[in-house]
Amino acid sequence: MNLTDAERSGKLVLEAKGIGCTFDGLKLIDNFSTVIMRGDRIGIIGPNGSGKTTLINILLGTMVEHEGSVRRGTKLEVAYFDQHRAQLNDEKSVVENVADGEHVTVNGIKRHVIGYLEDFLFPPDRARMPVKVLSGGERNRLLLAKLFTLPSNVIVMDEPTNDLDIDTLELLEEMLMEYKGTVLLVSHDREFLNNIVTSTIVCEGGGRIGEYVGGYDDWLRQRVPDAVNRKVKITGRKKPRQKKEGPRKLTFKENREIEALPAMIESVEAEHAGLYKKLSDPEFYKGDGSRVAEAKSKIEKLEKDIADAYERWALLDRISKESA
Ligand SMILES: Nc1ncnc2c1ncn2[C@@H]1O[C@H](COP(=O)(O)OP(=O)(O)OP(=O)(O)O)[C@@H](O)[C@H]1O
Ligand SMILES: [Mg+2]
Incomplete structure (x- = not known):
């Protein structure tokens, strides 16, 4: 040694x-x-x-x-x-x-x-x-x-x-x-x-x-591939921590929502990964320029959706844990 x-x-x-x-x-x-x-x-x-x-x-x-x-x-x-x-x-x-x-x-x-x-x-x-x-x-x-x-x-x-x-x-x-x-x-x-x-x-x-x-x-920032992310700024809605009101339970609708979120995130992530792969292929840039712009803006939207979904999930999860 x-x-x-x-x-x-x-x-x-x-x-x-x-x-x-x-x-x-x-x-x-x-x-x-x-x-x-x-x-x-x-x-x-x-x-x-x-x-x-x-x-x-x-x-x-x-x-x-x-x-x-x-x-x-x-x-x-x-x-x-x-x-x-x-x-x-x-x-x-x-x-x-x-x-x-x-x-x-x-x-x-x-x-x-x-x-x-x-x-x-x-x-x-x-x-x-x-x-x-x-x-x-x-x-x-x-x-x-x-x-x-x-x-x-x-x-x-x-x-x-x-x-x-x-x-x-x-x-x-x-x-x-x-x-x-x-x-x-x-x-x-x-x-x-x-x-x-x-x-x-x-x-x-x-x-x-x-x-x-x-x-x-x-x-949140890193999980988004860097090359396509330079322009996108994911800003979490950062609120100062507030004194909590009493714990509350998730509503029926929120319960459904939190159950569905992981699958939803997974499917948006899969779509994002597919699109990102396309954008990494030099062939993709040879064709119509508008196609590239479209894909880039779509990827930005997906990234925002993913970040929002995680944020939403974290919030619901916290509410549910606090009332457990
Ligand atoms: N000893 C075990 N035998 C069978 N299944 C198990 C065992 N331990 C955990 N699991 C299952 O594995 C999964 C993950 O459990 P784990 O407790 O590691 O998750 P977690 O991320 O800590 O969840 P939480 O956020 O609720 O604390 C759960 O579906 C749980 O039911
Ligand atoms: Mg655990």
Whole structure:
């Protein structure tokens, strides 16, 4: 092993080679390879049921049956905030759930547990209460507080933003920004991802998994082929994050819509890919010039449709998760 190899392996968090996974005859992950290095902050996005949690389980080694191989770095300490949040002891107090004694160590700094819990909006009297009296929102906050006290060099969060109030969301953002280790983050929150991650893994459906540099917005930009995209500017309707009203359920119509969106996106993407292929063929430019202009404007429209559909899907998905 030469020096670069040694250096590399010290920085390696994990390397996946040709991983794959099939459930009930459906290919969920097809031949995906990636390398994750120390300090990477990776977002994982994709529609419901597209395999995000499964991918995490394979990467972390909690799912044994899969194709391909995953090599993990030495001395990995993973803190996992799972989607089902079953990690609190209901009978113990808030304080006892995060600390053994009076102090906690967060990001290498020792702090008094009461002060630390105040950061997470638990006043001292609330911090002495048993966990069983907490509301759903408080439980989420407590789990986050607990997560950052665990010794770790990798934090994995599966949809941590669901049911978080705005203050906690901002606090979580700050904690993740200060965190020195590697971050793997499944989320549908576009702004949250944009603020935190440096690259994005997208479960695109049908086993396809893509990797993009940057956050959610960067992904939207990059997924559109560059050559035809110079003129098109995909501007997400970026609204400042607002204080949420109470969670609401999807309407019947919205439910139908969200169910239909993945297939719709897939078909528009297929049309886009076909057209793009045509435009990449030099022969196509030999004929009628108006045909080329027409194809280009069509491709622009498709790109806008795709971006809008993803945006719509993310919004509906979030509403549905918040009310779940
Ligand atoms: N152990 C299993 N056996 C059979 N099917 C499974 C298993 N685990 C997951 N699946 C199926 O694989 C699909 C993907 O599941 P997964 O939980 O990875 O998706 P996800 O992207 O995390 O979804 P969500 O956004 O709802 O969390 C789902 O259809 C699920 O029912
Ligand atoms: Mg999941």
